[in-house]
Amino acid sequence: MFNRAEITFLGTGTSIGVPVIGCDCKVCNSDDPKNQRLRSSILLRTHEVALVVDTGPDFRQQCLREGIRGLDAVIFTHGHSDHVMGFDDLRRFTVLEDEQIRIFGNRETMQRLEKAYPYVFDGENRYRGYLKVDPKLIEGSFSVGDLDVTPLPVSHGKVETLGFLFSSRGERLFAYIPDAKELAGETRDLIRDLELLILDGLQPKPHWTHLSIPEAIEIAQELEVTQTWLTHFSCLVDHAALEPGLPDGIGLAWDGMKIVL
Ligand SMILES: [Zn+2]
Ligand SMILES: [Zn+2]
Ligand SMILES: [Zn+2]
Structure with a gap:
């Protein structure tokens, strides 16, 4: 059991999985098993709520594996396929006619979801078994139960x-930052001296849209984060080969790993 929250890594893989x-x-x-990675997502539980960040194409499988039976909200990082294409499987959590699930995303993500899943948003399908959402546009900090969420x-x-x-x-x-190449100045200020950071660390070599492992380490050290877990790995990351060489306070997450807070 946890004191404040429990984080479960539903997936730690890059867009094509490993x-x-x-x-x-x-x-x-x-x-x-630490080299077998579904698409990146986390489940976060507190005493008041359960939510996931992103619903990638492996979402159904991740729910089954972790025994997820209900969710209060979904928070989306962005609209890339590897973070949204399991969206329709959320309908198992809005089975009753009047059930809705809160979904949080920025304008671009919401537009992508509306394009990909028009039947969820057009208000016509309210039948049992259809996905019914309560969309909330992220325009600043927001709350879900006992959690306050600040967009970075x-x-x-x-x-x-x-x-x-x-x-x-x-x-x-x-903080959870699965897809990033650079952190904005305001983002750095918000997570400086943080105790726990989950950060993109795609692979050892540089990539144009993702932080490499050396780049992620540099950010974690510069921001003086106590514990950093890297995620969103490609198949250039051999867990057992790379982890021993990492600095203190930095680790490679794996699918199914839990962090208790
Ligand atoms: Zn991604
Ligand atoms: Zn992405
Ligand atoms: Zn490979």
Whole structure:
């Protein structure tokens, strides 16, 4: 049981997952469960709420694996397919006619969801079994139950993308930033000296839309974060080979890993 919150890594993989279709590399053929990664997402539970950040294409499988039976909200980082394409599977959580699930996203993410799933948003399908959502546009900090959520703007290719800082009763709990190449100055100020950071660390070598592991380490150290867990890995990340070489306070997350706060 947890004191304030529990985080479960539903997935720690990059957009194509690991193993990668058609890839013959060592990691894609590895038996190590820490090298098998569904698309990146977390489940966050507190005493008042359960929510997920993002619903990628593996969302159904992740719900089954973790025994998720209800959700109070979904918070979206951005509209890339690997973060939204499990959206329709949320309908298992709005089975009753009057049930709705709150979804939080910025304008660009909401527009992408409305385009991909028009039947969820057009107000016509209110039948049992259809997904029914209560969309909430992220325009600043917001609350879900006992959690206060502060959006953290980051740069990540061409799509407007957010990370999130979660706080409870005025105390910062942790930040989750799965897709980022650079953190905006205001984002850095919000997470400086944080106790727990979950950060994009795609792979050892540089990438144009994601932080590499060395870049992520540099950010974590510069911001003096106590514990950082990297996520959103490609198959260039061999967990057992890379983890021992990381500095103190920095680790590689894996699917199913839990952090109790
Ligand atoms: Zn992604
Ligand atoms: Zn591979
Ligand atoms: Zn992305």
